[in-house]
Amino acid sequence: MTKTGDIQKMHTTLEGSHAIYHLPIDNDLVAMNGLVGQKILLKFNGEITCSNCGRTIRKSYSQGFCYPCCQDLARCDLCIMKPETCHHHLGTCREPQWGLDNCFAPHIIYLANSSGIKVGITRKSNIPSRWIDQGAVAALPILEVDTRLKSGKIEEALKAFVNDKTNWRKMLKNEVDKVDLVATKNQLLPEVSNMMADLDAIALSNEVVKIHYPVVEYPSKVTSLNLDKTPEISGVLQGIKGQYLLLDTGVFNIRKFSSYNITLTY
Numbered sequence: 407m408t409k410t411g412d413i414q415k416m417h418t419t420l421e422g423s424h425a426i427y428h429l430p431i432d433n434d435l436v437a438m439n440g441l442v443g444q445k446i447l448l449k450f451n452g453e454i455t456c457s458n459c460g461r462t463i464r465k466s467y468s469q470g471f472c473y474p475c476c477q478d479l480a481r482c483d484l485c486i487m488k489p490e491t492c493h494h495h496l497g498t499c500r501e502p503q504w505g506l507d508n509c510f511a512p513h514i515i516y517l518a519n520s521s522g523i524k525v526g527i528t529r530k531s532n533i534p535s536r537w538i539d540q541g542a543v544a545a546l547p548i549l550e551v552d553t554r555l556k557s558g559k560i561e562e563a564l565k566a567f568v569n570d571k572t573n574w575r576k577m578l579k580n581e582v583d584k585v586d587l588v589a590t591k592n593q594l595l596p597e598v599s600n601m602m603a604d605l606d607a608i609a610l611s612n613e614v615v616k617i618h619y620p621v622v623e624y625p626s627k628v629t630s631l632n633l634d635k636t637p638e639i640s641g642v643l644q645g646i647k648g649q650y651l652l653l654d655t656g657v658f659n660i661r662k663f664s665s666y667n668i669t670l671t672y
């Protein structure tokens with residue numbers, strides 16, 4: 407089979423505890439789990455199309471946008487990475503309506519284990535995709551608040567006690583620390599009890615979400631594949647974790663190459 411078109415980051419869902427991946431190529435969705443164990447070929451056709459305005463670009467910014475869109479879109483602003491710096495209330499949001507729709511909505515503060523324990527935040531509607539995108543093997547939503555800014559403030563406070571980063575190489579090699587998310591939550595919440603009251607945070611139940619990835623073999627050494635340097639990438643797909651395809655020839659970060667026009671052969 408051959409499919410050609412612009413790729414976007416994989417759609418992810420959970421079936422039971424199993425991560426299910428679909429790769430958007432133009433309007434098609436390719437079911438990726440079924441390709442694990444098979445040889446695949448990804449060929450970059452030399453064209454990148456901004457996924458917002460549709461112009462053809464030579465270099466992509468913020469994972470799939472042209473430079474002007476990257477400067478104009480609220481979703482590419484720094485406050486998305488640092489939610490505690492939300493500046494909507496100052497009237498300086500790049501897209502005030504987008505901000506209202508996306509940042510003034512229920513957000514979750516969670517603990518997850520991708521390479522070790524970490525704290526993170528996400529829009530409630532992004533669960534469980536957010537955790538699958540990060541390659542977490544387990545996640546525990548701990549608090550719910552009604553804006554992105556509030557979730558960022560609590561995350562910022564919790565960062566004094568836990569990491570907020572994933573070591574992606576460890577995540578891909580499946581070198582995951584053993585951690586007890588519920589015990590960590592029970593240690594952490596008293597540290598932010600005043601803030602929880604001030605921000606009307608709702609404490610959530612102790613339901614840990616476990617995630618299994620379609621992987622037959624994890625890489626022992628992580629080598630990144632890059633379509634800008636090597637426009638043809640091929641290998642046996644040994645698994646999928648996070649937004650990475652694990653090939654026997656290296657790992658390929660789909661998200662980094664969003665909006666690239668490729669031909670996938672399998």
Ligand SMILES: [Zn+2]
Pocket residue numbers: 456457458459460461471472473474475476
């Ligand atoms: Zn654009």
